Amino acid sequence: MSCLQTWPEPIVRVQHLSESGITAIPERYVKRLSDWSTSETECDVNIPVVDLSNLFSDDNSLREKTLSIVSDACRKWGFFQVVNHGVSHELMKRTREVWREFFRLPLEEKEAYGNSPATYEGYGSRLGVEKGISLDWSDYFFLQYLPLSARDHNKWPKLPLSCRELIAEYGEELVKLCAKLMKVFSVNLGLEEDYLQKAFGGEDFGATMRANLYPKCPQPNHTLGLSPHSDPGGMTVILPDDHVSGLQVRRANKWVTVKPVPNAFIVNIGDQIQVMSNATYKSVEHRVIVNSSKERVSLAFFYNPNGKIPIKPAEKLVTAEQPALYPTMTYNEYRLFIRKVGLCGKFQVESLKPPH
Numbered sequence: 297m298s299c300l301q302t303w304p305e306p307i308v309r310v311q312h313l314s315e316s317g318i319t320a321i322p323e324r325y326v327k328r329l330s331d332w333s334t335s336e337t338e339c340d341v342n343i344p345v346v347d348l349s350n351l352f353s354d355d356n357s358l359r360e361k362t363l364s365i366v367s368d369a370c371r372k373w374g375f376f377q378v379v380n381h382g383v384s385h386e387l388m389k390r391t392r393e394v395w396r397e398f399f400r401l402p403l404e405e406k407e408a409y410g411n412s413p414a415t416y417e418g419y420g421s422r423l424g425v426e427k428g429i430s431l432d433w434s435d436y437f438f439l440q441y442l443p444l445s446a447r448d449h450n451k452w453p454k455l456p457l458s459c460r461e462l463i464a465e466y467g468e469e470l471v472k473l474c475a476k477l478m479k480v481f482s483v484n485l486g487l488e489e490d491y492l493q494k495a496f497g498g499e500d501f502g503a504t505m506r507a508n509l510y511p512k513c514p515q516p517n518h519t520l521g522l523s524p525h526s527d528p529g530g531m532t533v534i535l536p537d538d539h540v541s542g543l544q545v546r547r548a549n550k551w552v553t554v555k556p557v558p559n560a561f562i563v564n565i566g567d568q569i570q571v572m573s574n575a576t577y578k579s580v581e582h583r584v585i586v587n588s589s590k591e592r593v594s595l596a597f598f599y600n601p602n603g604k605i606p607i608k609p610a611e612k613l614v615t616a617e618q619p620a621l622y623p624t625m626t627y628n629e630y631r632l633f634i635r636k637v638g639l640c641g642k643f644q645v646e647s648l649k650p651p652h
Contacts, residue, residue, distance in 0.1 A: 392537075473561070534595070568607055
């Protein structure tokens with residue numbers, strides 16, 4: 297993929313800004329009122345919660361009910377939480393905490409992994425390469441997990457000492473979880489159980505991880521940790537902070553603050569599955585808010601199609617009444633567009649649709 301090799305401007309670490317004692321955030325981080333306003337926030341609802349163990353119950357009615365809950369969540373919310381998912385709670389905790397420790401390392405240790413827009417891999421503080429764009433109040437570490445040919449352990453943090461081992465083990469477990477969910481999505485769409493996985497490239501799919509740090513902010517009501525966007529890939533599995541909420545999901549033109557269930561993962565549909573489902577499933581706009589008293593750490597695992605395989609709506613889901621809504625495009629072509637312009641709500645995937 298051809299892209300800029302260097303950032304257009306010097307990089308400023310948000311954690312450094314937060315710890316410098318400033319009382320007002322720099323203008324580059326100030327968002328439009330319409331972007332950060334909380335006046336249209338829904339507080340009394342939460343995204344659906346799915347007990348994944350019920351999919352393997354001997355009770356057929358319980359299995360069907362669970363499939364239905366997932367189906368409704370994918371169609372109406374684009375988000376849900378999963379419990380009893382098979383991933384060790386201890387592994388989840390240790391992996392999240394090792395990343396918290398990484399972000400607390402001296403700046404020079406982290407800067408050794410400073411990233412570029414060519415791949416985004418490494419320690420970063422901005423998304424999008426257009427000069428002068430609005431910036432988010434967050435730092436991150438992005439890395440390649442699959443395919444193995446793209447994985448480079450030397451680009452993973454060597455400190456804390458357990459970091460590389462935990463990344464590998466955690467990634468292995470998340471791949472297993474995503475494979476289960478792909479089967480559920482396929483069946484619920486009326487497709488063969490392995491349809492989506494095959495469309496992703498079978499065993500030759502992609503997976504990446506991003507550890508997010510949202511530092512304390514002196515003016516949390518003027519900025520965002522992550523601007524409104526939908527995820528460009530296939531599916532995202534999020535391990536939220538266990539102490540601080542921050543993720544918000546757009547539903548019916550209001551923002552719903554996700555209330556994490558203990559030891560649960562948050563799952564959301566990405567643009568590629570929206571395309572493959574011909575918009576039966578929705579990749580929903582979401583954002584991250586920040587606060588003045590607590591930092592927040594979350595982990596995002598992105599399960600993606602092989603970047604070279606053409607992605608299009610499943611033929612079984614294309615009819616005279618519901619024609620194909622999206623053109624054929626590889627994931628590499630799609631994400632290059634996003635890397636150039638940064639986060640833009642639902643603009644990217646919606647712009648693919650033909651004009652009415």
